[in-house]
Amino acid sequence: MSLNFSKDKICVVIGASHAGVNFAFSLRKEGWEGRIILFDKDPVLPYHRPPLSKAYLTSADAIDKNLLKSAEAYDKSGIELSLGVTINTIDRVAKHVVLSDGRLQTYDTLVLATGARPIIPPIKGLREASNVFTLRTANDVERIRKAMSTSVHKKVVIIGGGYIGLETAASLKKLGASVTVLEREERILARVTAPEMSDFFEKLHASNGVEVLTNKNVVSIAKQANFNQVMCADTTSYEADIIIVGVGVHVNVALAEQVGLDIANGIKVNEAAKAATDIYAIGDCTSHYNPHYDRFIRLESVQNAVDQAKIAAAAICDKKPVYNSIPWFWSDQYDIKLQMVGLSTGYTKALLRKEEGTQIKFSIWYFKNDELLAVDAVNNAKAYVLGTKFIKNKTKIDQLKLVDPFSEFKPAALMIK
């Protein structure tokens, strides 16, 4: 397939992670014949981010074992990678971007895949403390591994009991650290899961020797000679050789703001990932309209990055794609595999389905009255795929059968006919 109109055109992509890279390859597959140029300030060949806090952190692998695409793959598809480069400004009238080194790059179509960056909370003494890390880039992992290997006592305090914090806790424990997680809310994963799931993960970490403490609002850090003293509002304090901060992200919208794009919890885009004439936005940085939910949603996930990338590529190549994906996520901690589908926001009840047997295997089903919103599946891919199918088709489910471990775990057995 070829698209003549695109022959002498240039598509510039700002951000070369899951969204930007998948977009570039999708655009080529859709038949775009012009140039495709990817910019990213990260100097490392684009890599998978989810493993950074999981298997990659505990391995001795170099990042080349964890790449999104090989260097040759970019060459073969004629995709130009410009790494270690920051974009300073966009000129929408002249249709060019200005690079940090002063160079200009013109574009016909611009794609913003600018992602997000870790929040550095305003904790007194955080900047002065030693061995403080966030975890979002390959370089972050490099530095954490190095700090771990040179630390004598390996006392780690993790600020924030979200997925990044908990995955990192599990990984560093595996590397021999003694780990304390300090969560400000009354339960971990408070923003994203039901209390039952928070409870499960709290116990999981405890049984693996990780101390998970809630209602711990870190207010200051005092740097001592060889370690940091992490102080909480309730006057308790914890020693840390290494501090990991995992308290969420800020969306990178500065460039979009500068050129007057509509911003509301991310760059606002329509169901085709379009932000404005000749400008698309994809991935973590967007607040996208999703017809399945009939509202704007911002997601931080690989699924969203990849699916929006494909949608934007198709839209630029004159297809009429509609982004109505059901979000999915996963998390690996110790030997537990958590798979999530849907969005539980606004649920009125959460039902537990526990499978028989000795292995930990269960799922939590989130309903708004009789409508299934989301499923969290623990070591239970079957529940995850069932939930996906039901949510997609808006299937009504027999809730009594669902919670009965002796009822068959199949669509036909659980659907209300």
Place this chain on the structure above:
Amino acid sequence: MAKITFITTDNESIELEATSGSVMQLAVDNDVPGIDGDCGGVCSCATCHVHVKPEHMEKTGEASEIENDMLELDDHVNEYSRLCCQLEVSEALDGLVLQVAESD
């Protein structure tokens, strides 16, 4: 060194060689259409579904429980289905032929 052949849904035959890594990574690095490997190889996305040539099932072995569960409701699943992120390249896979499964 193992030589592995992917047959795409358009019946194109793509012959590749590797010594290590997963079969999914090999396919992704060489842009085999239909193998996306979105989750990076942890059996979370099922975007690397292949059908092993029946007489080559001995080389690969059968799908694990999680692979079967991930594919259970897939319209294109059959007894030769594997998620190729779970196949490690080794001499044992030399000569393997994989048909890329259609996606729903």
